Amino acid sequence: xxxxxxxxINDINKSKVLLLIEASLQAYNAFDKSQSTxxxxxxxxxxxxxxxxxxxxxxxxxxxxxxxxxxxxxxxFRSYQAPHSYIFAFRGTASILDMLDDxxxxxxxxxxxxxxxxxxxxxxxxxxxFNVYTESLGNTQSMQTQLFHLLDKYTTSEKPIDxxxxxxxxxxxxxxxxxxxxxxxxxxxxxxxxxxxxxPRTGNKExxxxxxxxxxxxxxxxxxxxxxxxxxxxxxxxLQDMGYKHTSYAFLVAFxxxxxxxxxxxLSCHSALNYQAVLKCAAENGEGVCIIDGLPVPGNGKDYKVxxxxxxxxxVCSFW
Numbered sequence: 001x002x003x004x005x006x007x008x009i010n011d012i013n014k015s016k017v018l019l020l021i022e023a024s025l026q027a028y029n030a031f032d033k034s035q036s037t038x039x040x041x042x043x044x045x046x047x048x049x050x051x052x053x054x055x056x057x058x059x060x061x062x063x064x065x066x067x068x069x070x071x072x073x074x075x076x077f078r079s080y081q082a083p084h085s086y087i088f089a090f091r092g093t094a095s096i097l098d099m100l101d102d103x104x105x106x107x108x109x110x111x112x113x114x115x116x117x118x119x120x121x122x123x124x125x126x127x128x129x130f131n132v133y134t135e136s137l138g139n140t141q142s143m144q145t146q147l148f149h150l151l152d153k154y155t156t157s158e159k160p161i162d163x164x165x166x167x168x169x170x171x172x173x174x175x176x177x178x179x180x181x182x183x184x185x186x187x188x189x190x191x192x193x194x195x196x197x198x199x200p201r202t203g204n205k206e207x208x209x210x211x212x213x214x215x216x217x218x219x220x221x222x223x224x225x226x227x228x229x230x231x232x233x234x235x236x237x238x239l240q241d242m243g244y245k246h247t248s249y250a251f252l253v254a255f256x257x258x259x260x261x262x263x264x265x266x267l268s269c270h271s272a273l274n275y276q277a278v279l280k281c282a283a284e285n286g287e288g289v290c291i292i293d294g295l296p297v298p299g300n301g302k303d304y305k306v307x308x309x310x311x312x313x314x315x316v317c318s319f320w
Contacts, residue, residue, distance in 0.1 A: 059143035083162030092170025104238020173199030201244035
């Protein structure tokens with residue numbers, strides 16, 4: 001299955017890419033481990049002055065197959081002006097770096113929110129991601145149920161959805177892929193576009209083919225765009241040898257922390273703040289590519305810098 005790569009930010013919708021990476025970062029701000037079920041509203045800033053914060057949703061963290069815990073997993077933003085644009089932004093988790101070798105060992109059949117829709121049993125997704133999306137806990141509804149209740153509420157409100165943008169980073173990327181496909185099946189009247197960052201491979205070949213076909217059926221011009229750092233190992237799992245595939249369109253950047261063994265620093269190569277800094281750099285460069293030896297990263301410390309180079313499209317997850 002061929003993946004179409006782009007390396008020039010001028011070839012894609014760069015304003016939307018920058019808007020949604022900021023929304024993805026705000027989804028992290030909504031979560032506090034010490035108060036996992038409480039949306040940290042005071043820490044959330046809209047991704048631009050055109051948007052307002054609306055509310056959060058939660059999910060059951062069931063990674064590592066431990067007893068699940070309810071946690072805030074995402075935020076909704078809405079444009080002030082009509083027709084209204086909505087952003088659903090999913091957060092990721094640092095835990096994904098600790099389980100790179102285990103991702104993909106188990107898989108699940110994809111089941112949409114609308115139970116009347118039958119999906120071929122050959123369409124499989126990574127079980128841990130799907131469990132976070134679908135598991136409930138006590139009186140806590142599943143993330144899947146909460147998300148569709150929000151969609152239905154907004155659709156029938158005085159500020160209905162005109163444009164829906166879905167985004168996320170890391171684990172949040174896979175969750176927003178699952179949600180995007182689910183919308184195409186369960187609410188086909190809602191047209192959704194998705195840009196995600198540092199996305200793992202979410203499903204098998206049949207899943208990717210089905211995903212692309214459903215989005216094309218809904219709107220031939222709608223494609224999910226993955227933004228991927230070629231030094232980031234998270235998008236390289238679960239392994240292709242285990243049958244997992246990526247969706248078909250990706251924008252590549254290439255960065256790592258500019259220190260000895262920086263390329264092997266998993267956290268710096270995966271950081272959403274680093275992704276944002278490199279994307280902003282590329283957008284400000286007339287050539288559309290960020291090439292700099294010491295790029296400061298606001299929010300990661302006064303002296304924190306990354307090295308950003310031109311991406312090599314021939315060497316993306318070559319050993320993964």
